[in-house]
Amino acid sequence: MAIQDCCSQPGLRPFADARADMLNRLEMVAETDFVPLERALNQLLAEPVASPLDVPSFANSAMDGYALRAEDIGDGRGLELIGTSLAGHPFTGRVGPGQCVRIMTGAAMPLGADTVVMQENCRSEHNIITPCGPVRPGQHVRQAAEDLAQGEAVFGAGMRINARVLSVLASLGLEQVPVRRPLRVALLSTGDELKEPGELLAPGDIYDSNRIGLGAMLTRLGIEITDYGIIRDDPERIREVLLKAAARADAIITSGGVSVGDADYTRQVLEEVGEIGFWKLAIKPGKPFAFGHIGRCAFFGLPGNPVSAAVTFHLLARPALAKMAGERSSGPLLLQARALMPFRKTPGRMDFQRGIVAPQADGSLGAVPAGSQSSAVYSAMAEANCLLHLEQDRGDVAAGETVTLELIDGLYW
Numbered sequence: 429m430a431i432q433d434c435c436s437q438p439g440l441r442p443f444a445d446a447r448a449d450m451l452n453r454l455e456m457v458a459e460t461d462f463v464p465l466e467r468a469l470n471q472l473l474a475e476p477v478a479s480p481l482d483v484p485s486f487a488n489s490a491m492d493g494y495a496l497r498a499e500d501i502g503d504g505r506g507l508e509l510i511g512t513s514l515a516g517h518p519f520t521g522r523v524g525p526g527q528c529v530r531i532m533t534g535a536a537m538p539l540g541a542d543t544v545v546m547q548e549n550c551r552s553e554h555n556i557i558t559p560c561g562p563v564r565p566g567q568h569v570r571q572a573a574e575d576l577a578q579g580e581a582v583f584g585a586g587m588r589i590n591a592r593v594l595s596v597l598a599s600l601g602l603e604q605v606p607v608r609r610p611l612r613v614a615l616l617s618t619g620d621e622l623k624e625p626g627e628l629l630a631p632g633d634i635y636d637s638n639r640i641g642l643g644a645m646l647t648r649l650g651i652e653i654t655d656y657g658i659i660r661d662d663p664e665r666i667r668e669v670l671l672k673a674a675a676r677a678d679a680i681i682t683s684g685g686v687s688v689g690d691a692d693y694t695r696q697v698l699e700e701v702g703e704i705g706f707w708k709l710a711i712k713p714g715k716p717f718a719f720g721h722i723g724r725c726a727f728f729g730l731p732g733n734p735v736s737a738a739v740t741f742h743l744l745a746r747p748a749l750a751k752m753a754g755e756r757s758s759g760p761l762l763l764q765a766r767a768l769m770p771f772r773k774t775p776g777r778m779d780f781q782r783g784i785v786a787p788q789a790d791g792s793l794g795a796v797p798a799g800s801q802s803s804a805v806y807s808a809m810a811e812a813n814c815l816l817h818l819e820q821d822r823g824d825v826a827a828g829e830t831v832t833l834e835l836i837d838g839l840y841w
């Protein structure tokens with residue numbers, strides 16, 4: 429049975445409460461840019477989009493075959509072939525009684541015709557086409573405005589422009605898209621032990637992995653990053669950089685130096701040059717996460733441990749940035765799965781354990797821990813495809829219990 433440990437630290441802020449408080453203190457940075465379609469990927473729509481045209485704008489065939497009049501079908505008689513309609517080259521005449529037109533997929537329906545029969549279902553002899561088998565009136569015709577009608581609302585403001593949204597915008601013929609001005613985020617790592625990949629490590633050094641990972645996530649969110657690199661554990665230097673960054677960024681994201689160690693200066697400097705909204709949450713990983721402001725610039729101090737940095741980015745900084753950017757988001761889709769193995773959990777902090785979830789033979793979802801749950805072991809995190817949400821006060825999870833999780837595969841990290 430799990431027991432309350434001596435370090436559960438009462439007074440830590442519960443996750444949901446801190447998150448709501450943080451979101452309340454943030455305002456949207458609403459400026460609009462017009463960008464060409466090719467540069468709109470990953471940006472947020474700044475205005476609602478209504479369709480400027482009917483999509484499709486003309487009735488067209490869904491199959492290669494023959495366009496004809498449904499009323500001519502039924503007596504088994506052949507139809508006279510009077511022309512061809514190709515995609516981009518419509519037939520300009522009219523289909524009259526007893527006539528048909530050869531038509532290709534995407535080609536405009538000729539005047540007079542209302543139905544298409546696939547070529548596989550027709551006999552063709554000396555310019556006479558005889559449909560065989562049953563024909564449903566109107567079959568294989570894509571009607572004008574079947575997808576979108578002119579003036580119809582297509583997307584709301586704040587929609588993220590992914591590849592699918594981008595394709596729809598292109599189908600509307602839009603060349604320029606109104607997008608929210610990308611957020612400007614200053615990114616830095618703190619720590620005397622940090623080296624850039626490629627540099628030689630002195631005893632006690634490690635490579636800075638947080639900044640590259642956080643930068644990748646920010647890039648996927650369409651954010652403009654100013655990279656301040658690795659800042660050594662020197663309060664003067666940290667102060668200088670934070671003030672410089674705050675003067676031009678909408679938000680600053682740091683990693684490291686937010687705990688209680690002798691060289692943990694980040695939070696201390698924040699207190700001097702800005703204000704702390706909160707510090708220390710009842711979450712694992714990520715307990716020492718710090719949120720605040722330097723002037724109008726939001727500040728997110730992520731813990732240095734790599735898993736803690738990534739998880740707090742996802743749970744706290746990401747929704748905060750979404751609010752600031754005016755993104756319409758419905759939050760993570762939480763799923764239920766069966767624990768296939770026990771998960772160790774100490775009551776006191778909400779635990780976002782890294783797991784691997786997969787469908788089982790009976791169709792239900794089953795989850796196992798993705799290796800080590802240490803907040804310093806990022807390789808296990810890279811293996812994971814989900815984050816379990818284990819409530820603050822609960823203890824160990826027994827095999828067979830139902831757990832709540834969110835998928836992380838295929839997102840921006």
Ligand SMILES: Nc1nc2c(c(=O)[nH]1)N[C@H]1C(S)=C(S)[C@@H](COP(=O)(O)OP(=O)(O)OC[C@H]3O[C@@H](n4cnc5c(N)ncnc54)[C@H](O)[C@@H]3O)O[C@H]1N2
Binds near residue numbers: 618635685688713804
């Ligand atoms: N006495 C206590 N010690 C610690 C506590 C506590 O409550 N009392 N909290 C622990 C928890 S939980 C965390 S999380 C860490 C967070 O510490 P900091 O945010 O101050 O981070 P650092 O001390 O600077 O670094 C922690 C760890 O992460 C490594 N690191 C730092 N930056 C990077 C980077 N950019 N890339 C890769 N790895 C990085 C660093 O070398 C340390 O190993 O504090 C606990 N301690």
Ligand code: MOO
Binds near residue numbers: 711715716733804
């Ligand atoms: O919260 Mo720390 O992030 O447990 O390692």
